[in-house]
Amino acid sequence: MNAKKKEKAPALPALLNRKISKTGQTRGADDDVIYQNRVNRCNTVLIPFHQWKKDSELRKISSNFENGFIVLIQPQDYFSQSDPTQMLSQYALELGENCLVFYETRHDWNTHNPQSLGWECANNRNAPLGGNYVARVPATTASHDSGKINHGYASQSPKGAGIRLYEYASSDTINNCRSQLEAIYWLCFDSVEVAIKYGMTKEGAEKRRELCFKKCEELGLLDYERLFQQRIINKKHRTICPFCLKELSGNGFYNRLEQAEGREVPDLTVTQINLFHIDELKYGEFNHRPYNLGWGHHHCNVVVKDSGIYPTLHWIKEILDRNSENGYEVK
Structure with missing residues (x-):
């Protein structure tokens, strides 16, 4: 015997349907930030290293994120370590696989310039990430070399590496x-x-x-x-x-x-x-x-x-x- 056919619901007015549908998307973000603009809440999750480090429960559930995650570590936290690779491994992290150094200030960029280290910027949201760092450094009038620096996840569509951790939903x-x-x-x-x-x-x-x-x-x-x-x-x-x-x-x-x-x-x-x-x-x-x-x-x-x-x-x-x-x- 055939199962009873599911009754089809009449369509909602287009504006209301769109409004309800958009609740499954994240808040807006412009091209000069690391976050994606108005994408599904189940996209790749961006996790600050300090949050990853202190929250053992977060580390346990990280495998449940439907489209993976990327941990972002600040340059001062990474380069202050005598052995950053070993430090990251304590938290099941590896640069270029599930972790990136994230540049946000001109000082960090000039002090630990990734290009002088021979690093590539990342553009993949799943491992391997295709690079070691990502940068969103605003422009400044302090010097002649002062243009904004948007390296990584800046050209493909949608732009941005992923979504804010707290906006995630399955x-x-x-x-x-x-x-x-x-x-x-x-x-x-x-x-x-x-x-x-x-x-x-x-x-x-x-x-x-x-x-x-x-x-x-x-x-x-x-x-x-x-x-x-x-x-x-x-x-x-x-x-x-x-x-x-x-x-x-x-x-x-x-x-x-x-x-x-x-x-x-x-x-x-x-x-x-x-x-x-x-x-x-x-x-x-x-x-x-x-x-x-x-x-x-x-x-x-x-x-x-x-x-x-x-x-x-x-x-x-x-x-x-x-x-x-x-x-x-x-x-």
């Missing part, structure tokens, strides 16, 4: 996050109405919502109490901004951010609602994961930045208390 985690984030959209109080407004039929929107909830329940991604505890939904099971706790309208997923008069730019693509990490991305944790992602206001995201929700709330409370103590009542 393919399975990325897919689960996308499924849960879609469910959180459907928990907006007007999600079906807005989906219809942007191209879905009423029947299609309701079917897509039903199938999304069913899939998330099967994967253990629709624990309402846990979503509430994480500030992702409220007690009415409606989607809220994790910072200000205001209920979110589905319109914010499509509407562009309002711009201040006189400061408008014609190519603004930022929407009113963006991806929001409850526990911020930081070294020592992998926080792009289910039950740590919600949708929040762009401006709330800007306020929280990398500080985290609760430290930011404490900071705001201190400001309000200080205003009150000095006779400036907030009305």
Whole structure:
């Protein structure tokens, strides 16, 4: 007997589908940094040597990174060793295989010039890396020989050697996050109405919502109490901004951010609602994961930045208390 054919879900509006899909990508990065710009979170991971050295658990799980890793060691840490090869081997590292010397300052470049050592810059993301070093040294006006130095991973597409360690997520985690984030959209109080407004039929929107909830329940991604505890939904099971706790309208997923008069730019693509990490991305944790992602206001995201929700709330409370103590009542 043939297995029951899986029911196909109606397509989401293109803008919403793209927004959910992009949550599986890293933050932006320009050509003058070592990181890749807007690539999958399962790409090659770049690990600072000091982090690799102190975190034994990181060293244990490094084989799980789907597209490998590269450890970046600063010139002063490498060249200060009497036997750098032996030192690296203590941490299962080998220059040119899974480790590179990373130049970021003019002083390091001039003091330990890799070209005078006969070194080649690396361009491979898997061992062997094709060289011993990579450089991203900014330009300076201090001398005639002051142009920027971008050696390694600077010409191929995509540019950059890899992604930030704390942005990594496995393919399975990325897919689960996308499924849960879609469910959180459907928990907006007007999600079906807005989906219809942007191209879905009423029947299609309701079917897509039903199938999304069913899939998330099967994967253990629709624990309402846990979503509430994480500030992702409220007690009415409606989607809220994790910072200000205001209920979110589905319109914010499509509407562009309002711009201040006189400061408008014609190519603004930022929407009113963006991806929001409850526990911020930081070294020592992998926080792009289910039950740590919600949708929040762009401006709330800007306020929280990398500080985290609760430290930011404490900071705001201190400001309000200080205003009150000095006779400036907030009305």
